[in-house]
Amino acid sequence: xxxxxxxxxxxxxxxxxxxxxxxxxxxxxxxxxxxxxxxxxxxxxxxxxxxxxxxxxxxxxxxxxxxxxxxxxxxxxxxxxxxxxxxxxxxxxxxxxxxxxxxxxxxxxxxxxxxxxxxxxxxxxxxxxxxxxxxxxxxxxxxxxxxxxxxxxxx
Ligand SMILES: [Zn+2]
Numbered sequence: 001x002x003x004x005x006x007x008x009x010x011x012x013x014x015x016x017x018x019x020x021x022x023x024x025x026x027x028x029x030x031x032x033x034x035x036x037x038x039x040x041x042x043x044x045x046x047x048x049x050x051x052x053x054x055x056x057x058x059x060x061x062x063x064x065x066x067x068x069x070x071x072x073x074x075x076x077x078x079x080x081x082x083x084x085x086x087x088x089x090x091x092x093x094x095x096x097x098x099x100x101x102x103x104x105x106x107x108x109x110x111x112x113x114x115x116x117x118x119x120x121x122x123x124x125x126x127x128x129x130x131x132x133x134x135x136x137x138x139x140x141x142x143x144x145x146x147x148x149x150x151x152x153x154x155x
Pocket of ligand 1: 014022024025026103104105
């Protein structure tokens with residue numbers, strides 16, 4: 001399961017701000033399926049929160065501290081270990097305050113939960129077509145410059 005297909009828009013069952021109090025985005029998924037990390041970082045915490053997140057894990061990354069909730073059990077990687085985007089961080093469950101198997105994704109900046117949706121789509125994407133063209137143009141310019149500066153002058 002890739003990050004993009006796991007956290008696809010059509011898997012969303014609740015958005016940030018829903019019910020007035022929902023401070024994350026819910027993604028429906030089958031019980032026991034692997035949860036991939038949205039952004040690489042360090043496993044910074046884990047616990048069990050009966051009234052809210054159930055089994056949860058936090059990953060501290062560039063965008064903030066990600067929280068993944070309602071897992072089947074504790075995190076797979078140990079606290080302190082590094083994970084990359086797409087690495088397995090736990091399995092889908094319905095622990096805590098959940099009515100069906102799903103992942104609650106939250107993003108903490110300081111003490112505030114912010115809407116994680118923009119960061120879910122926008123972080124650490126592999127190069128796409130447009131990026132590739134930029135790289136080709138940049139490499140070509142460098143190569144032309146190099147030829148002009150260092151090319152044989154008496155050829
Ligand atoms: Zn939720």
